[in-house]
Amino acid sequence: xxxxxxxxxxxxxxxxxxxxxxxxxxxxxxxxxxxxxxxxxxxxxxxxxxxxxxxxxxxxxxxxxxxxxxxxxxxxxxxxxxxxxxxxxxxxxxxxxxxxxxxxxxxxxxxxxxxxxxxxxxxxxxxxxxxxxxxxxxxxxxxxxxxxxxxxxxxxxxxxxxxxxxxxxxxxxxxxxxxxxxxxxxxxxxxxxxxxxxxxxxxxxxxxxxxxxxxxxxxxxxxxxxxxxxxxxxxxxxxxxxxxxxxxxxxxxxxxxxxxxxxxxxxxxxxxxxxxxxxxxxxxxxxxxxxxxxxxxxxxxxxxxxxxxxxxxxxxxxxxxxxxxxxxxxxxxxx
Amino acid sequence: xxxxxxxxxxxxxxxxxxxxxxxxxxxxxxxxxxxxxxxxxxxxxxxxxxxxxxxxxxxxxxxxxxxxxxxxxxxxxxxxxxxxxxxxxxxxxxxxxxxxxxxxxxxxxxxxxxxxxxxxxxxxxxxxxxxxxxxxxxxxxxxxxxxxxxxxxxxxxxxxxxxxxxxxxxxxxxxxxxxxxxxxxxxxxxxxxxxxxxxxxxxxxxxxxxxx
Ligand code: SF4
Ligand code: SF4
Ligand code: SF4
Ligand code: SF4
Numbered sequence: 001x002x003x004x005x006x007x008x009x010x011x012x013x014x015x016x017x018x019x020x021x022x023x024x025x026x027x028x029x030x031x032x033x034x035x036x037x038x039x040x041x042x043x044x045x046x047x048x049x050x051x052x053x054x055x056x057x058x059x060x061x062x063x064x065x066x067x068x069x070x071x072x073x074x075x076x077x078x079x080x081x082x083x084x085x086x087x088x089x090x091x092x093x094x095x096x097x098x099x100x101x102x103x104x105x106x107x108x109x110x111x112x113x114x115x116x117x118x119x120x121x122x123x124x125x126x127x128x129x130x131x132x133x134x135x136x137x138x139x140x141x142x143x144x145x146x147x148x149x150x151x152x153x154x155x156x157x158x159x160x161x162x163x164x165x166x167x168x169x170x171x172x173x174x175x176x177x178x179x180x181x182x183x184x185x186x187x188x189x190x191x192x193x194x195x196x197x198x199x200x201x202x203x204x205x206x207x208x209x210x211x212x213x214x215x216x217x218x219x220x221x222x223x224x225x226x227x228x229x230x231x232x233x234x235x236x237x238x239x240x241x242x243x244x245x246x247x248x249x250x251x252x253x254x255x256x257x258x259x260x261x262x263x264x265x266x267x268x269x270x271x272x273x274x275x276x277x278x279x280x281x282x283x284x285x286x287x288x289x290x291x292x293x294x295x296x297x298x299x300x301x302x303x304x305x306x307x308x309x310x311x312x313x314x315x316x317x318x319x320x321x322x323x324x325x326x327x328x329x330x331x332x333x334x335x
Numbered sequence: 336x337x338x339x340x341x342x343x344x345x346x347x348x349x350x351x352x353x354x355x356x357x358x359x360x361x362x363x364x365x366x367x368x369x370x371x372x373x374x375x376x377x378x379x380x381x382x383x384x385x386x387x388x389x390x391x392x393x394x395x396x397x398x399x400x401x402x403x404x405x406x407x408x409x410x411x412x413x414x415x416x417x418x419x420x421x422x423x424x425x426x427x428x429x430x431x432x433x434x435x436x437x438x439x440x441x442x443x444x445x446x447x448x449x450x451x452x453x454x455x456x457x458x459x460x461x462x463x464x465x466x467x468x469x470x471x472x473x474x475x476x477x478x479x480x481x482x483x484x485x486x487x488x489x490x491x492x493x494x495x496x497x498x499x500x501x502x503x504x505x506x507x508x509x510x511x512x513x514x515x516x517x518x519x520x521x522x523x524x525x526x527x528x529x530x531x532x533x534x535x536x537x538x539x540x541x542x543x544x545x546x547x
Contacts, residue, residue, distance in 0.1 A: 035411065036411070039411050039412075039416075040416075042414065043414055043415065043416050046414040046415075047415075076414065080412060080446075083408055083411050083412055083450060084406055084407070084408045084411060084450075085406065085407070087404065087405075087406045088404060088406035088408060088452045089406070089408065090408070090450060090452075095452050097404070097406075097452055101404040101406070104404065105401070105402065105404050105453055108400075108401040108402075109398070109401035109402055110401075113402070113453060113454045115452075115454075116452055116453045116454065119452050187397055187400060187401045188400045188401060188403075188428060188429065188431075189401075189403070189404045189405060189429075190429070192404060192405045192429060192430060193429045193430070198405070198406075201407070202405070202406075202407050202420075202430060205407050205410070205411060206407075206420070209410070209411070209416065210410070210416075210419065210420070214420070214430075
């Protein structure tokens with residue numbers, strides 16, 4: 001630890017944002033699991049036929065009643081306050097939709113429907129400022145993908161070969177383009193079928209309320225395998241059409257991460273931890289960074305911080321250890 | 336020796352039996368279905384009569400599929416849980432909603448129309464909802480074939496006299512009227528296994544033509 005006097009220090013709480021992010025991911029995921037149960041409970045109460053319920057249904061009824069009685073007088077109405085999933089949902093009267101849902105529906109129908117367009121306004125505004133934050137902070141698939149990354153890491157420690165191939169990050173923009181074209185050609189919102197957050201929300205609902213997973217679940221397991229066997233977080237990095245749309249919208253995001261070169265000691269932990277395979281160590285975040293703050297949390301010398309600027313901080317070269325080394329050995333050139 | 340002849344006798348017997356039953360099998364294959372096709376559940380299923388869109392859905396199904404984003408919200412607010420989702424196998428109309436009245440009919444509560452974020456389901460006044468119209472097969476419905484008094488369909492209908500009632504001259508034979516919006520509650524409740532009552536497109540069914 002040799003933080004020289006006067007070097008900028010990041011705000012101390014930034015390091016803890018990653019925990020907050022996990023809290024946020026967990027809450028969203030828990031909501032997606034809870035909502036179908038709430039819905040099933042609502043249908044039981046609406047039927048006014050407690051005595052006719054099967055023992056398992058009675059149990060569910062009792063549990064849900066105990067959990068919700070404190071907040072509701074009328075489950076049929078009150079528990080409707082939050083409905084849906086991250087693809088589209090209503091939140092205390094506010095309708096919110098994924099911008100990809102709006103883009104896909106515009107393409108499929110080849111027309112604009114203003115009320116639905118407006119439901120994406122808030123997510124779009126947030127993305128313009130925060131970049132691909134949805135991917136890091138909200139997406140229910142991210143919750144599972146990051147857990148999957150941990151599993152892969154353990155597998156790797158046990159000696160399994162996990163995939164770490166790299167592809168062109170721009171692949172996903174092609175997927176987005178082709179997806180929109182196909183939606184327009186077929187007249188149906190096709191991307192919902194391959195978009196992990198939409199799949200996760202939908203499949204949880206199918207499994208809990210309608211009894212049984214659909215084909216989306218198989219596709220999702222396929223992406224998990226792809227992530228483990230071919231490329232870490234590969235679907236999000238290279239293929240996700242929603243990630244592509246968010247990346248494009250967040251290209252000139254105002255809030256971005258910057259490396260404080262004076263503090264950095266080139267340990268490259270940030271690069272290792274970055275789920276999206278970016279290069280924080282060389283000041284390259286690009287439009288893909290989702291402000292997940294994993295690199296801030298992992299940095300041992302507090303060299304990562306937030307800045308307000310619409311483009312990445314210019315390349316700053318190696319950190320202070322590198323600079324010291326080059327000063328000591330000027331004859332060896334860069335690196 | 337003894338054993339061999341027993342075996343031979345067995346084979347001969349089996350061959351004889353097969354030859355004798357062949358004409359019967361062929362006759363079974365060629366014979367027309369014992370019952371009229373159009374009040375047969377399987378037939379209804381083939382003709383997608385058990386797949387109707389939720390109330391307030393865009394009439395043009397292509398427009399409906401284009402407008403629906405497959406969010407599942409309509410299913411998630413539906414109190415009787417009658418809304419199911421198409422092609423969970425990932426087919427062409429991926430995740431668009433439908434109602435199978437055979438399974439559960441719609442109670443016309445309006446919640447799905449209110450929650451749909453797109454214009455796939457548009458809030459529609461009760462009388463203008465058009466999910467189809469019920470048809471009754473007079474060759475199968477219990478009272479119509481004089482097999483008893485039923486009227487389950489009439490008593491369950493949320494629209495009452497506007498949509499379904501009894502025939503003037505026979506108190507227990509149900510007839511469909513113009514006000515039927517096709518909610519399918521009658522289909523759900525009908526106890527006759529061959530499903531004599533089902534929902535068709537309004538254009539396809541006429542109030543006058545409920546016989547088959
Ligand atoms: S660069 Fe840092 S904040 Fe951005 S995605 Fe990678 S780890 Fe997360
Ligand atoms: S009107 Fe009510 S009962 Fe009918 S499909 Fe919609 S939500 Fe379900
Ligand atoms: S609420 Fe509307 S958009 Fe969502 S699945 Fe139902 S019909 Fe489709
Ligand atoms: S419920 Fe079915 S069997 Fe009974 S009267 Fe109606 S159509 Fe006939």
